Amino acid sequence: MTETSNSQSLGPRRGGAARTPVLHVAESPASGATAPPLVLIHGLAGSVAWWDPVLPALSGLRVLRFDLLGHGASPKPRAADYGMAEEARLVAARLDGLGVRRATVVGHSTGGCVAIALAETRPDLVAGLGVIDTGPSMDAFLGDSLPARLLATPGIGNLLWALRTDGMIRATLADAFTREVEIPAQLVADVKGMTYQGLTGTDRASTAYLRERPLPARLTALGLPSLVLFGGADKRWPPSCVDEYRPVPGCRVEVLPGIGHTPMYEDPATTGPLLHDFAFEPGSA
Numbered sequence: 001m002t003e004t005s006n007s008q009s010l011g012p013r014r015g016g017a018a019r020t021p022v023l024h025v026a027e028s029p030a031s032g033a034t035a036p037p038l039v040l041i042h043g044l045a046g047s048v049a050w051w052d053p054v055l056p057a058l059s060g061l062r063v064l065r066f067d068l069l070g071h072g073a074s075p076k077p078r079a080a081d082y083g084m085a086e087e088a089r090l091v092a093a094r095l096d097g098l099g100v101r102r103a104t105v106v107g108h109s110t111g112g113c114v115a116i117a118l119a120e121t122r123p124d125l126v127a128g129l130g131v132i133d134t135g136p137s138m139d140a141f142l143g144d145s146l147p148a149r150l151l152a153t154p155g156i157g158n159l160l161w162a163l164r165t166d167g168m169i170r171a172t173l174a175d176a177f178t179r180e181v182e183i184p185a186q187l188v189a190d191v192k193g194m195t196y197q198g199l200t201g202t203d204r205a206s207t208a209y210l211r212e213r214p215l216p217a218r219l220t221a222l223g224l225p226s227l228v229l230f231g232g233a234d235k236r237w238p239p240s241c242v243d244e245y246r247p248v249p250g251c252r253v254e255v256l257p258g259i260g261h262t263p264m265y266e267d268p269a270t271t272g273p274l275l276h277d278f279a280f281e282p283g284s285a
Contacts, residue, residue: 021080023094024048024073028055028063035062037100038279041091043109044202045173047072047190050108054264057272061279064100066091068114070198072190082201084209088117095125104279106130106227109236109261110206116215119222128282129219130227130275133234133261137214138207140241147172152200161196178233178260179267219248225282226251229274231259231266252278 026048038061042050048065067074068087105126107115112134119126151157169191219226230242232255263271
């Protein structure tokens with residue numbers, strides 16, 4: 001897929017006021033601007049690179065992969081609102097600027113919260129919603145790995161982040177996979193490039209969003225065609241929690257046996273076609 005990449009950084013406006021952050025987008029317009037748009041949103045400490053393995057299966061779609069605020073090649077302000085609604089507002093502004101009027105939106109993990117928040121704040125933009133290994137509520141969360149818990153601890157976390165190494169980052173990412181997957185250097189580099197404020201701010205914001213209202217209830221209220229894809233061996237969420245999504249009207253639930261938290265890397269041969277078909281016909285779910 002031919003890809004273009006574009007972003008803008010924060011900068012002062014006349015009078016010294018900061019500009020609104022402009023998110024980085026990697027666009028793969030395989031069939032031009034008239035192809036069905038598919039928006040892909042990564043999870044906490046992710047980037048557009050987390051979708052690389054499924055790109056070959058998404059031919060014929062206008063694929064727009066976003067780096068969230070504080071992530072990847074997007075701006076990384078130390079003082080910022082990392083809330084799900086604000087992230088969704090920035091995604092919406094970028095879609096408006098790119099001339100996207102209605103798209104299928106899919107988010108992985110924390111990105112699923114941003115995708116749903118986008119549909120809540122800008123329902124005109126969203127034709128269908130997909131979430132990949134996004135737990136239904138914090139009640140189902142199995143807990144963070146030890147490295148992740150230490151990073152979230154005030155004082156200790158700041159120090160560890162200042163001393164972060166590739167090895168430490170790989171250890172923190174380990175529970176994002178169940179199958180044996182070689183974690184690409186790009187994924188590690190993208191985490192290493194984050195600020196501590198961006199990492200912890202996004203983590204706190206997604207936790208607050210999940211505590212505020214369960215995602216199945218949010219999806220039910222939205223009434224959109226939806227796809228819930230879950231790894232049957234996820235280490236962060238019990239696979240049984242996917243049953244909470246089944247009563248949602250118009251929701252298709254797919255569980256991949258033996259797959260962990262990141263189906264895009266662990267089973268792209270299944271994940272890619274599922275996303276492709278859903279983007280072409282979200283209402284078929």
